[in-house]
Amino acid sequence: MASSPPAPKERAPRPAPASALSPLERAEVLALLNRPEYADLPPAQVWARELDEGRYWCSERTMYRILSAAGQNGERRRLATHPAKTVPHLVATAPCQVLTWDITKLRGPHKGEWYHLYVIIDIYSRYICGWTLERAESADRAEELIRETIERNGIVPETVHADRGTSMTSKKVSQLLIDLGVTRSHSRPKVSNDNPYSEANFKTIKYSGDYPESFNSLTEARDWCEAFISYYNHEHRHSGIGLHTPASVHFATADLVREQRAVTLAEAYARHPERFARRPNPPAIPTRVWINEPKQETEPIQQSS
Numbered sequence: 238m239a240s241s242p243p244a245p246k247e248r249a250p251r252p253a254p255a256s257a258l259s260p261l262e263r264a265e266v267l268a269l270l271n272r273p274e275y276a277d278l279p280p281a282q283v284w285a286r287e288l289d290e291g292r293y294w295c296s297e298r299t300m301y302r303i304l305s306a307a308g309q310n311g312e313r314r315r316l317a318t319h320p321a322k323t324v325p326h327l328v329a330t331a332p333c334q335v336l337t338w339d340i341t342k343l344r345g346p347h348k349g350e351w352y353h354l355y356v357i358i359d360i361y362s363r364y365i366c367g368w369t370l371e372r373a374e375s376a377d378r379a380e381e382l383i384r385e386t387i388e389r390n391g392i393v394p395e396t397v398h399a400d401r402g403t404s405m406t407s408k409k410v411s412q413l414l415i416d417l418g419v420t421r422s423h424s425r426p427k428v429s430n431d432n433p434y435s436e437a438n439f440k441t442i443k444y445s446g447d448y449p450e451s452f453n454s455l456t457e458a459r460d461w462c463e464a465f466i467s468y469y470n471h472e473h474r475h476s477g478i479g480l481h482t483p484a485s486v487h488f489a490t491a492d493l494v495r496e497q498r499a500v501t502l503a504e505a506y507a508r509h510p511e512r513f514a515r516r517p518n519p520p521a522i523p524t525r526v527w528i529n530e531p532k533q534e535t536e537p538i539q540q541s542s
């Protein structure tokens with residue numbers, strides 16, 4: 238009688254490589270990838286943005302593997318979980334009530350090199366009350382700038398508005414505003430018109446006659462921005478505020494300037510009334526400035542009194 242072949246030896250389970258993430262770490266990476274600000278971004282974008290903030294979680298490839306294991310390896314945008322698309326309705330009736338801020342890129346000396354310009358604007362006066370130019374976008378620097386701006390102004394605003402960029406929605410910035418008792422407001426996802434004052438300001442900067450194609454250094458870019466912002470605040474007559482300078486409206490000298498304009502126009506009318514279709518008056522200064530003025534009175538309003 239032939240003997241039966243020996244039973245195969247059971248193989249010991251293959252040990253996990255030393256580089257493997259623990260189950261807890263994998264869960265943390267999955268939670269990261271599904272955050273509202275990252276849910277519609279590919280892992281490469283998340284990896285790079287976190288790295289820019291000084292955080293390394295794992296490789297891009299591992300992020301893809303974690304998504305695949307969770308059954309989320311399809312089109313990321315289908316998995317996006319955005320907050321309710323509520324239209325922000327913000328109104329200011331005086332300076333220092335509503336601030337809005339954003340970040341734009343300025344081209345550096347080399348291909349792919351960009352500087353990041355942070356600008357904080359008072360929506361009532363259009364005054365640029367805080368700015369900085371950095372080599373990279375950083376939630377830490379954003380938090381510092383907002384805190385420094387509020388301290389310098391000496392008045393805590395009622396509302397700070399921004400879009401939904403990673404710095405704008407960061408814990409650092411959110412916690413600062415919570416600590417100060419400031420209402421946080423954000424644009425709807427992918428709706429640039431919800432931050433019109435920042436968008437218009439960046440357009441004014443980049444369409445300036447001496448705005449260069451690129452800057453040779455961070456120092457040169459900062460010097461240019463400082464000169465432009467000084468001009469914008471103190472010399473530029475802004476059409477949205479009755480052709481006054483932002484500084485004049487912000488620091489409450491605009492009414493006096495308007496009175497002086499009215500005297501000059503009255504004298505011109507007295508000399509040559511035939512040159513005017515009607516008695517001239519200087520442009521009025523708006524008394525209420527909105528982000529998304531409601532079309533109906535029944536719409537909910539976040540109002541700064």
